[in-house]
Amino acid sequence: xxxxxxxxxxxxxxxxxxxxxxxxxxxxxxxxxxxxxxxxxxxxxxxxxxxxxxxxxxxxxxxxxxxxxxxxxxxxxxxxxxxxxxxxxxxxxxxxxxxxxxxxxxxxxxxxxxxxxxxxxxxxxxxxxxxxxxxxxxxxxxxxxxxxxxxxxxxxxxxxxxxxxxxxxxxxxxxxxxxxxxxxxxxxxxxxxxxxxxxxxxxxxxxxxxxxxxxxxxxxxxxxxxxxxxxxxxxxxxxxxxxxxxxxxxxxxxxxxxxxxxxxxx
Amino acid sequence: xxxxxxxxxxxxxxxxxxxxxxxxxxxxxxxxxxxxxxxxxxxxxxxxxxxxxxxxxxxxxxxxxxxxxxxxxxxxxxxxxxxxxxxxxxxxxxxxxxxxxxxxxxxxxxxxxxxxxxxxxxxxxxxxxxxxxxxxxxxxxxxxxxxxxxxxxxxxxxxxxxxxxxxxxxxxxxxxxxxxxxxxxxxxxxxxxxxxxxxxxxxxxxxxxxxxxxxxxxxxxxxx
Numbered sequence: 001x002x003x004x005x006x007x008x009x010x011x012x013x014x015x016x017x018x019x020x021x022x023x024x025x026x027x028x029x030x031x032x033x034x035x036x037x038x039x040x041x042x043x044x045x046x047x048x049x050x051x052x053x054x055x056x057x058x059x060x061x062x063x064x065x066x067x068x069x070x071x072x073x074x075x076x077x078x079x080x081x082x083x084x085x086x087x088x089x090x091x092x093x094x095x096x097x098x099x100x101x102x103x104x105x106x107x108x109x110x111x112x113x114x115x116x117x118x119x120x121x122x123x124x125x126x127x128x129x130x131x132x133x134x135x136x137x138x139x140x141x142x143x144x145x146x147x148x149x150x151x152x153x154x155x156x157x158x159x160x161x162x163x164x165x166x167x168x169x170x171x172x173x174x175x176x177x178x179x180x181x182x183x184x185x186x187x188x189x190x191x192x193x194x195x196x197x198x199x200x201x202x203x204x205x206x207x208x209x210x211x212x213x214x215x216x217x218x219x220x221x222x223x224x225x226x227x228x229x230x231x232x233x234x235x236x237x238x239x240x241x242x243x244x245x246x247x248x249x250x251x252x253x254x255x256x257x258x259x260x261x262x263x264x265x266x
Numbered sequence: 267x268x269x270x271x272x273x274x275x276x277x278x279x280x281x282x283x284x285x286x287x288x289x290x291x292x293x294x295x296x297x298x299x300x301x302x303x304x305x306x307x308x309x310x311x312x313x314x315x316x317x318x319x320x321x322x323x324x325x326x327x328x329x330x331x332x333x334x335x336x337x338x339x340x341x342x343x344x345x346x347x348x349x350x351x352x353x354x355x356x357x358x359x360x361x362x363x364x365x366x367x368x369x370x371x372x373x374x375x376x377x378x379x380x381x382x383x384x385x386x387x388x389x390x391x392x393x394x395x396x397x398x399x400x401x402x403x404x405x406x407x408x409x410x411x412x413x414x415x416x417x418x419x420x421x422x423x424x425x426x427x428x429x430x431x432x433x434x435x436x437x438x439x440x441x442x443x444x445x446x447x448x449x450x451x452x453x454x455x456x457x458x459x460x461x462x463x464x465x466x467x468x469x470x471x472x473x474x475x476x477x478x479x480x481x482x483x484x485x486x487x488x489x490x
Binding site for chain 2: 032147148150151153154156157158160161162163164165166167168208211212213214215216217
């Protein structure tokens with residue numbers, strides 16, 4: 001049967017299109033600020049959010065969204081106060097998130113296969129309601145990036161210069177991690193909490209080897225992200241593989257190809 | 267600056283009782299040994315740090331600031347034009363693309379530093395001197411009344427230092443800007459500055475280069 005005849009595949013592709021475009025668009029700003037691993041940290045906090053949802057019988061995506069945004073803003077707050085190094089702030093939130101998740105999910109009696117789907121993604125889990133939330137929040141996040149593209153780039157290029165120019169740098173930095181948290185919460189159905197950070201970072205790394213400007217890097221990264229998700233879901237369907245792992249392996253292969261192309265080009 | 271003292275957190279004072287007045291249109295060199303407080307002094311001027319005690323009055327509205335190279339993200343895949351676009355931030359609205367007026371100002375700033383033919387090249391493919399000129403263009407895009415440059419010639423060859431020095435002198439003449447130029451070495455710019463301020467925990471000399479005592483002639487080894 002052609003895969004698009006199946007509703008769950010159409011829903012998975014719909015969510016995949018949003019995630020494939022959004023993850024690299026947000027990841028671009030994390031990579032350029034050398035905060036590539038922030039996505040991983042927030043992913044682990046999202047795990048605690050899913051566990052809390054199980055425990056309290058709340059909608060899992062929305063619970064993960066609220067907990068992720070809170071965790072992301074906490075990382076940025078600790079980092080910006082400069083009393084703790086960025087990697088230490090990340091470690092604190094990272095391990096607290098995963099430990100809290102394990103304790104909460106155990107208390108909820110949910111240490112089962114459903115949790116595995118959130119950790120590594122599943123094309124069977126996207127509902128119509130999920131797709132509506134993913135599409136609406138994804139469109140808002142992309143619109144925010146498009147509207148604030150110039151000041152976000154100004155902070156990436158020269159944070160202190162942006163402060164002197166009077167830009168609201170702290171608010172823009174908080175927005176970046178909040179967008180990362182939203183992306184992770186939206187993507188966990190398809191790519192999984194443990195792998196979503198890769199989709200935020202790998203397409204941007206591949207694009208930066210090929211691109212000729214900031215704008216072309218972000219657009220190319222979004223194209224690579226979209227292609228990786230669509231290819232990953234398709235391969236996962238026909239080969240009966242987890243979509244998150246397949247998508248990330250496709251993105252990693254594109255990074256390798258871009259490295260080779262960059263080396264050959266000189 | 268009136269009686270300005272500054273310390274980072276609970277550490278000893280980096281600057282103590284600094285009084286400094288700069289007139290509009292002056293070209294002032296801020297010199298002194300590494301760790302003497304000259305970068306801290308200009309960070310106070312541009313508002314990146316707040317004084318522990320004392321008072322700072324800035325009578326200009328637009329400031330162009332060129333931080334030390336290590337603080338700027340030149341690893342980003344940014345072109346010269348994209349970099350200079352970001353310098354327009356203080357003159358334009360927060361949301362949406364640049365207006366035609368803004369794009370003209372960016373083009374003019376790039377032209378002033380003679381990088382028009384490299385405007386769409388990635389910054390990382392340019393020489394150190396060209397990269398610094400691109401950052402100067404970024405500062406110029408704000409049409410500043412005060413230009414503050416922190417160690418703009420560090421890691422740049424002598425020829426490029428001469429080019430940057432001549433460029434700054436020309437900009438001051440054409441645009442009437444006030445320039446604060448921080449460096450632990452001067453070379454080419456020494457013949458353009460009207461005033462040297464030596465900083466070593468406070469101001470230990472303030473006057474024309476010709477009045478600089480021989481013992482302090484190399485400002486990087488200035489001692490009180």
